[in-house]
Amino acid sequence: MDIFWQVITSILGQASVLVGLIACVGLILQRAPIDRVVTGSLKAFLGMLIMGAGAAVIVTMLTPAAEIMADGFNFQGVVPVNEAITALASVKYGAQMAGITVGGFLVNLILARFTPLRYIFLSGHHILFIATVTTVMLYTLGLDDISVLIYGSLISGIVMTMMPALAMPFVHKATNGAGFTLGHLATSGYVLSGIVGKIAGGDPVKTNAEKINFGRRFGFMRESLILMGLGVLVVYMISAIFAGREAVAEYSGTLDPFVWVFIQSFTFAAGVAIILQGVRMFVGELVPAFRGISEKLVPNAAPALDCPAVFPYGEKSVLLGFFGYTVGLIGAMALLIAVDFPIVIIPILLHSFFMGGTAGVFGNATGGRRGALIGAAVLGFINSLIQALLFGQMAVLGFEGTTFADTDFVLVGLLIGSLGSIMPLVLAIVVAVFLIAVLVEYKVTRPMIRRSKEPVAETAKAG
Amino acid sequence: MINIMTVCGMGLGSSLLASMSAERALKAAGVSTDAFRIETSDVGSARRGDVDIYLTTSEFAPEVQEWGATVVVIKNVFDEKEIGAALVPAFELVSQSQ
Numbered sequence: 001m002d003i004f005w006q007v008i009t010s011i012l013g014q015a016s017v018l019v020g021l022i023a024c025v026g027l028i029l030q031r032a033p034i035d036r037v038v039t040g041s042l043k044a045f046l047g048m049l050i051m052g053a054g055a056a057v058i059v060t061m062l063t064p065a066a067e068i069m070a071d072g073f074n075f076q077g078v079v080p081v082n083e084a085i086t087a088l089a090s091v092k093y094g095a096q097m098a099g100i101t102v103g104g105f106l107v108n109l110i111l112a113r114f115t116p117l118r119y120i121f122l123s124g125h126h127i128l129f130i131a132t133v134t135t136v137m138l139y140t141l142g143l144d145d146i147s148v149l150i151y152g153s154l155i156s157g158i159v160m161t162m163m164p165a166l167a168m169p170f171v172h173k174a175t176n177g178a179g180f181t182l183g184h185l186a187t188s189g190y191v192l193s194g195i196v197g198k199i200a201g202g203d204p205v206k207t208n209a210e211k212i213n214f215g216r217r218f219g220f221m222r223e224s225l226i227l228m229g230l231g232v233l234v235v236y237m238i239s240a241i242f243a244g245r246e247a248v249a250e251y252s253g254t255l256d257p258f259v260w261v262f263i264q265s266f267t268f269a270a271g272v273a274i275i276l277q278g279v280r281m282f283v284g285e286l287v288p289a290f291r292g293i294s295e296k297l298v299p300n301a302a303p304a305l306d307c308p309a310v311f312p313y314g315e316k317s318v319l320l321g322f323f324g325y326t327v328g329l330i331g332a333m334a335l336l337i338a339v340d341f342p343i344v345i346i347p348i349l350l351h352s353f354f355m356g357g358t359a360g361v362f363g364n365a366t367g368g369r370r371g372a373l374i375g376a377a378v379l380g381f382i383n384s385l386i387q388a389l390l391f392g393q394m395a396v397l398g399f400e401g402t403t404f405a406d407t408d409f410v411l412v413g414l415l416i417g418s419l420g421s422i423m424p425l426v427l428a429i430v431v432a433v434f435l436i437a438v439l440v441e442y443k444v445t446r447p448m449i450r451r452s453k454e455p456v457a458e459t460a461k462a463g
Numbered sequence: 464m465i466n467i468m469t470v471c472g473m474g475l476g477s478s479l480l481a482s483m484s485a486e487r488a489l490k491a492a493g494v495s496t497d498a499f500r501i502e503t504s505d506v507g508s509a510r511r512g513d514v515d516i517y518l519t520t521s522e523f524a525p526e527v528q529e530w531g532a533t534v535v536v537i538k539n540v541f542d543e544k545e546i547g548a549a550l551v552p553a554f555e556l557v558s559q560s561q
Contacts, residue, residue: 122480123475123476124475124476124479125475125476126476175539178539178542179539179541179542180539180541184476223506223507224472224473224505224507225505225507226507273508276473276474276475276505279475280474280475280479280503283475283479284479284482284503287479287480287483288483291483303480303541305476305477305480305540305541306471306475306476306477306480307476308471308472308476308477308520308522309476309477309480309539309540309541311520311522312520312521312522312537312538312539313538315521315522318522353472354472354473
């Protein structure tokens with residue numbers, strides 16, 4: 001009997017095994033052939049193991065980096081990379097994260113089936129990240145495993161349903177009604193960019209960013225790993241110079257201290273590359289299963305997709321957003337240093353591309369080129385400040401030098417972190433935003449979609 | 464066996480969606496699942512010798528087109544019809560030349 005329980009707890013306690021089992025169930029539900037069930041389950045299992053291996057690489061890099069930065073300046077440098085914090089968290093909380101990934105999906109499915117918000121969230125990596133942020137923040141409250149699973153699934157699932165609904169009017173406008181919405185959990189930031197664009201921007205038609213001709217000189221900004229390495233390098237090298245050769249030499253062994261810093265900076269990107277490969281493997285098994293299940297249970301739902309889905313509809317806006325976000329980010333960094341804040345967000349430019357680019361598309365939809373630039377700049381500034389705040393709140397968990405990046409993760413994290421002792425209040429706030437999303441659905445989205453279909457509807461006599 | 468690779472910024476979201484749509488589009492066109500393989504990748508590590516067709520959006524097309532393989536450029540990663548219309552002819556061309 002003891003052996004039996006040991007087997008059971010080993011399976012349920014090990015995220016890798018658990019994720020493999022989840023993938024297995026998903027594949028069986030899709031009636032996949034037996035060889036696909038076996039390889040798919042093992043691939044998901046392997047993906048989790050690879051993610052853990054990447055976490056180890058990142059930790060060996062971040063631990064001395066944090067000490068050297070503290071030596072050079074009086075701050076802790078934090079690299080906001082969802083993949084990194086998720087991989088680190090999975091070592092300790094992996095099983096709960098896997099549970100909430102499935103629980104959150106189920107809540108999304110139920111809400112999409114029974115409420116007016118018929119949106120199915122299909123960005124697998126963001127389902128994992130929202131599960132991670134709720135898991136770690138709920139554990140900071142000292143809750144038991146069952147409460148963490150229930151609250152985490154509820155909060156994740158509600159957020160994954162309401163955010164796509166809030167993004168829908170902007171996406172509809174930007175894509176001319178392509179029929180999808182965003183499933184990218186920086187949506188509160190994108191909505192902010194859209195609103196700022198409306199207030200501070202110009203005429204969205206006359207000054208549309210897509211009319212600008214930039215040429216093709218900006219290929220560098222799509223190389224996410226290179227950007228990440230370079231961003232870390234700049235801050236790390238400056239800190240190392242200030243810390244002094246001797247201080248760095250304590251860590252660098254036989255290598256020249258500055259050569260070592262150069263290698264270490266790109267070791268971070270290398271670790272993220274490993275994590276990405278792992279995430280890619282299990283997300284690639286989970287998302288088709290989620291999609292297959294949701295198509296059966298919630299027909300005609302609108303898919304909520306990863307943010308680059310809107311990029312082909314606004315290439316120039318993406319570029320403006322990139323620059324706007326970067327300016328905001330550097331402004332936030334300067335402010336954090338100026339007020340002697342103990343945590344400084346390292347500008348890795350990764351988010352300038354993804355979040356900045358999407359903020360640019362939203363800003364352009366409401367305020368043309370000026371809307372794209374200013375909207376993204378405001379988001380870059382605010383987002384970097386709240387990332388630093390969240391890192392401070394997570395400090396009790398002892399994660400080194402990395403934090404969540406995207407606005408919704410950060411806001412959900414801060415919400416649980418600051419008000420978690422009154423759990424009903426947290427849930428009430430989340431539900432209140434959900435109700436706002438329902439209001440947006442009825443008052444904005446549906447009339448908008450109806451209007452865009454009008455000429456067709458007239459002949460079809462849709463009533 | 465034709466190797467297809469879908470490419471996006473991180474190789475996590477859009478490329479996975481495009482790969483699901485591509486798989487459905489090819490199946491709908493009557494292509495046997497044994498005749499192709501689809502992988503997803505980020506643009507930084509997608510350049511490989513064994514890929515026959517790259518499927519990507521206009522965002523990444525200029526880079527991918529420099530690598531020499533057939534490149535199919537799409538706009539909506541979730542639109543099976545659009546992807547089918549662009550991918551199936553390219554797929555048939557590549558299969559004939561093999």
